[in-house]
Amino acid sequence: MPLTTERFQAFCQSEALKAQAIFIMGDLFEFWVGDDAHLQSSYHQYIGQILHQLSSHGVKLYFMAGNRDFMLGEEFASLANWVTIPDPSIVKIAGKNVLLAHGDSLCTDDWGYQLFRSFNRLEWLQKSFLQLPVSWRHKFGSHLRNNSTIKYKKRQALLLKQENQAVDRKGDVTLAACDQMTTQHQCDLLIHGHTHRPGKHTESLNGHSWQRWVLSDWDLDQSIEQSRANMIRINATGIAAIDLT
Numbered sequence: 332m333p334l335t336t337e338r339f340q341a342f343c344q345s346e347a348l349k350a351q352a353i354f355i356m357g358d359l360f361e362f363w364v365g366d367d368a369h370l371q372s373s374y375h376q377y378i379g380q381i382l383h384q385l386s387s388h389g390v391k392l393y394f395m396a397g398n399r400d401f402m403l404g405e406e407f408a409s410l411a412n413w414v415t416i417p418d419p420s421i422v423k424i425a426g427k428n429v430l431l432a433h434g435d436s437l438c439t440d441d442w443g444y445q446l447f448r449s450f451n452r453l454e455w456l457q458k459s460f461l462q463l464p465v466s467w468r469h470k471f472g473s474h475l476r477n478n479s480t481i482k483y484k485k486r487q488a489l490l491l492k493q494e495n496q497a498v499d500r501k502g503d504v505t506l507a508a509c510d511q512m513t514t515q516h517q518c519d520l521l522i523h524g525h526t527h528r529p530g531k532h533t534e535s536l537n538g539h540s541w542q543r544w545v546l547s548d549w550d551l552d553q554s555i556e557q558s559r560a561n562m563i564r565i566n567a568t569g570i571a572a573i574d575l576t
């Protein structure tokens with residue numbers, strides 16, 4: 332994704348420099364099958380160096396893993412010079428408590444995925460996986476990535492035809508999961524990505540309400556009409572979604 336990569340570099344060297352802190356909300360990479368498998372690639376080295384450069388200007392970097400790069404480890408973290416934070420996390424930004432989540436754990440209508448997620452987060456399973464040869468892991472990672480792209484494209488096609496409401500629901504967060512997370516963490520401002528449905532929502536369930544901001548994914552390697560990349564900026568004047576295409 333050369334154009335997307337180029338925009339990310341420009342972002343790190345312009346917009347991001349104005350911030351005190353940057354929170355990367357996961358799925359920075361298409362897939363990650365262990366630091367040793369990626370740190371030999373010049374591409375991943377390069378991304379790490381761009382981030383390191385940004386942090387050397389005094390911008391604090393935080394990373395929350397997504398469903399594609401949850402195996403990102405300490406080696407890359409020290410290359411990028413970021414602090415890894417758990418999913419979800421509460422952070423205080425410009426005096427506001429903000430609940431940050433990648434978003435996949437909120438898609439509770441997709442129980443098949445949730446089952447897969449509960450398996451792949453097991454520490455012993457990850458450790459055994461990392462024992463496999465790098466080439467096997469790469470094959471496995473790209474296989475999963477391709478499957479998920481096919482699933483996503485099918486979902487988008489059905490959405491266009493508006494034929495299948497159930498498929499539509501599986502790709503989005505549920506009201507119940509958002510209610511549960513915001514209640515548990517006593518925070519009524521939730522920010523996540525993952526669903527590819529950028530927006531701002533005011534939602535409520537049983538008299539409890541919260542605000543939910545959704546980030547877009549980044550893909551500038553599509554046609555101009557389909558290009559997308561945004562960020563959410565929080566400062567003393569409030570919260571704003573900013574288009575970066």
Ligand SMILES: [Mn+2]
Binds near residue numbers: 358433525
């Ligand atoms: Mn994701």
